[in-house]
Amino acid sequence: MDRTGTPTTIDTHAWQKSLTQLKAKHGEKTFDAWLCYMEPKVVSGKTLEIALPNALHINFIRANLMQSVRGCMVSNISGIEDIRFVLRAPDKSLGHVKREAFPPPRDQVSSPLDQRYTFDNFMVGRPNQFCHAAAKRVAASFPTEFNPLFIHGGVGLGKTHLLQAIAWDVRQNRPDARVVYLSAERFVHAFVTSIQSGKIADFKRTLRSADLLMIDDIQFIAGKDSTQEEFFHTFNFLIDEGRQMVFSGDRPPGDIDLEERVRSRLSSGLVVDVHPMDYELRLSILIAKARQYPKLDIGEEVLAYLARNLTTSVRELEGALLKINAHVDISPQDVNIDLVRDLLQDMLRGASRRTTMREIQTVTADHYGLKRVDLLSRRRTQKIVRPRQVAMYLCKQITTKSLPEIARAFDGRDHTTVMYAVRKIDSLRKEDAELDADIGLLLRRLQG
Ligand code: ADP
Ligand code: MG
Numbered sequence: 001m002d003r004t005g006t007p008t009t010i011d012t013h014a015w016q017k018s019l020t021q022l023k024a025k026h027g028e029k030t031f032d033a034w035l036c037y038m039e040p041k042v043v044s045g046k047t048l049e050i051a052l053p054n055a056l057h058i059n060f061i062r063a064n065l066m067q068s069v070r071g072c073m074v075s076n077i078s079g080i081e082d083i084r085f086v087l088r089a090p091d092k093s094l095g096h097v098k099r100e101a102f103p104p105p106r107d108q109v110s111s112p113l114d115q116r117y118t119f120d121n122f123m124v125g126r127p128n129q130f131c132h133a134a135a136k137r138v139a140a141s142f143p144t145e146f147n148p149l150f151i152h153g154g155v156g157l158g159k160t161h162l163l164q165a166i167a168w169d170v171r172q173n174r175p176d177a178r179v180v181y182l183s184a185e186r187f188v189h190a191f192v193t194s195i196q197s198g199k200i201a202d203f204k205r206t207l208r209s210a211d212l213l214m215i216d217d218i219q220f221i222a223g224k225d226s227t228q229e230e231f232f233h234t235f236n237f238l239i240d241e242g243r244q245m246v247f248s249g250d251r252p253p254g255d256i257d258l259e260e261r262v263r264s265r266l267s268s269g270l271v272v273d274v275h276p277m278d279y280e281l282r283l284s285i286l287i288a289k290a291r292q293y294p295k296l297d298i299g300e301e302v303l304a305y306l307a308r309n310l311t312t313s314v315r316e317l318e319g320a321l322l323k324i325n326a327h328v329d330i331s332p333q334d335v336n337i338d339l340v341r342d343l344l345q346d347m348l349r350g351a352s353r354r355t356t357m358r359e360i361q362t363v364t365a366d367h368y369g370l371k372r373v374d375l376l377s378r379r380r381t382q383k384i385v386r387p388r389q390v391a392m393y394l395c396k397q398i399t400t401k402s403l404p405e406i407a408r409a410f411d412g413r414d415h416t417t418v419m420y421a422v423r424k425i426d427s428l429r430k431e432d433a434e435l436d437a438d439i440g441l442l443l444r445r446l447q448g
Helices: 012-033 055-064 066-076 126-140 159-173 184-196 200-208 225-240 260-266 279-290 300-309 314-330 337-343 345-352 357-367 372-376 382-398 403-409 415-431 433-447
Strands: 039-044 047-052 082-087 149-153 179-183 212-216 244-249 270-274
Touching: 012 066, 047 055, 047 066, 055 066, 055 082, 066 082, 126 149, 126 159, 126 244, 126 270, 126 279, 149 159, 159 179, 159 212, 159 244, 179 184, 184 200, 184 212, 184 225, 200 225, 212 225, 225 244, 225 260, 279 300, 279 314, 279 433, 300 314, 300 337, 300 382, 314 337, 314 345, 337 345, 357 372, 357 382, 357 403, 357 433, 372 382, 382 403, 382 415, 382 433, 403 415, 415 433
Parallel strands: 047 082, 149 244, 149 270, 179 212, 212 244
Antiparallel strands: 039 047
């Protein structure tokens, strides 16, 4: 190294020796995929600058091989105490990296991203924790050992949210990486119009320049033969190049009506599903979303009521809050269960069809080692009275039945008895942990 501190070139022999050691240590595959692209640039001070063809390589090596590369260089090349990766100037391409043939950085193909769909805004619970972890993993460092990642599940369970969260995360933390995020609809549309306008080469180039390609609702390309064909080739190209892909679908790949070869490609990485939400997840989503309405004063018991009764999708939960907020904005009043039940009749009716009072009675009786007829009987032993009250309480919570209707279902009791039971259990839950746990369990059993 030059004493004046000006950059000097490095000892090629020492460089080669380092490469040989790295190859021996990490194996040919890793070496050929990542390390062989390193080029020594200059020494600046005690730091060796190493050029790499793109951000993907830089990020991968930084995340996975940095220590090892630094160790080798420092011990072999005299005067070096650290290394730094830089992007190789594009005109210096040696041609061994195919991506240099596909230069456009910001594409016009990607779908716009929704600002709210970030990891920060995504609530995690048992039903979606695995999908969430897989998505986080991709965002943190791709390509991952699973490629592609395929997320499937019912409508409104957060698939689009997760895909876009990956995109936001990567944009922020790896701004150089090329992320292409597309709804499958847009993919088909862009493909067709690019053919019509003679710009198919541009379209292909954009897709093939992606470090991370994500296509949402991939089932949409079913039945569209030429699009599938294009998709297949893009897929193979990107896999060969070691780029990451993420897809979502409303079904697992095997159930989508696609050509066999496309289906098997889609299943070849990690296939994960978002399960229907459970009560806890619904509640935590509601609590989080309710905060987005600063003027809305909505108590936890109302949110809990919504979480118990609106079970199909997050969209439904969002719709409910929106409606409640709009209503009390126009006509200010307390938000309580009665108001909510009134406002959301339609939504709730759909939900209540799923659990009948009879089911509630049977499941509750069973839980306490009784028969359903015991609950309906007139017997007043403590062993029966408490479970009966619990069943009444659950009917009130889970169904949209009125007090008199519930009373009738309990062999024609008076509605004040039901009202008393509901209040009693409500207050007992706060002090009796065992009872509270019983009810939690019953709610899960009844509502899945
Ligand atoms: P999908 O693509 O599975 O049909 P979306 O991702 O479009 O569902 O989700 C529907 C709505 O629900 C979106 O507004 C999304 O932000 C919200 N959402 C879904 N899951 C969650 C979650 N776990 N936490 C917070 N919001 C969620
Ligand atoms: Mg979606």
